[in-house]
Amino acid sequence: MEASLQAALDALSDPIRRCIVRELAVAPDWALPCGTFKELPVAKSTLSHHFTVLRNVGLLEQRDEGARRLNRLRREEFDARFPGLLALVLSEP
Amino acid sequence: MEASLQAALDALSDPIRRCIVRELAVAPDWALPCGTFKELPVAKSTLSHHFTVLRNVGLLEQRDEGARRLNRLRREEFDARFPGLLALVLSEP
Numbered sequence: 001m002e003a004s005l006q007a008a009l010d011a012l013s014d015p016i017r018r019c020i021v022r023e024l025a026v027a028p029d030w031a032l033p034c035g036t037f038k039e040l041p042v043a044k045s046t047l048s049h050h051f052t053v054l055r056n057v058g059l060l061e062q063r064d065e066g067a068r069r070l071n072r073l074r075r076e077e078f079d080a081r082f083p084g085l086l087a088l089v090l091s092e093p
Numbered sequence: 094m095e096a097s098l099q100a101a102l103d104a105l106s107d108p109i110r111r112c113i114v115r116e117l118a119v120a121p122d123w124a125l126p127c128g129t130f131k132e133l134p135v136a137k138s139t140l141s142h143h144f145t146v147l148r149n150v151g152l153l154e155q156r157d158e159g160a161r162r163l164n165r166l167r168r169e170e171f172d173a174r175f176p177g178l179l180a181l182v183l184s185e186p
Contacts, residue, residue: 005111005182013103013106018098084177087176088175
């Protein structure tokens with residue numbers, strides 16, 4: 001999963017994706033299905049794309065449970081690869 | 094100069110701008126005029142735009158000396174505002 005810095009910056013330069021990351025950060029691992037985020041002002045297909053980008057860059061992990069796709073933020077892994085970057089996103093007001 | 098995280102990520106998500114930052118980081122303050130960077134594969138006007146973006150986000154400071162525009166990387170200031178972000182850029186191969 002060695003994402004490049006380019007990929008990480010591209011992933012996090014989208015405000016909706018940073019919003020998803022911040023919401024995941026305050027929930028327990030695997031607590032939030034993708035459906036939780038449907039109040040975000042984007043189409044369902046766009047939201048699905050955002051999750052794919054975040055997963056591809058190593059920021060989150062997903063698993064299916066019945067009809068729900070659950071998410072876990074890969075905090076330690078991402079922080080080891082890009083020290084400080086996640087903290088910046090989480091400290092954003 | 095309180096740049097937003099959005100502005101900082103936008104500024105650094107461009108590979109040419111990260112290249113400029115890395116070159117400035119290995120030179121003494123005020124050592125490099127903008128003209129130094131003309132080997133980068135972009136038009137002069139584009140290069141000038143890149144410098145403006147970096148200046149606006151608080152990453153560099155410029156001063157004119159005759160016909161040359163000299164640059165200084167605002168390391169400490171940027172690092173205080175966005176801890177770890179500049180280090181990520183400088184550690185990129």
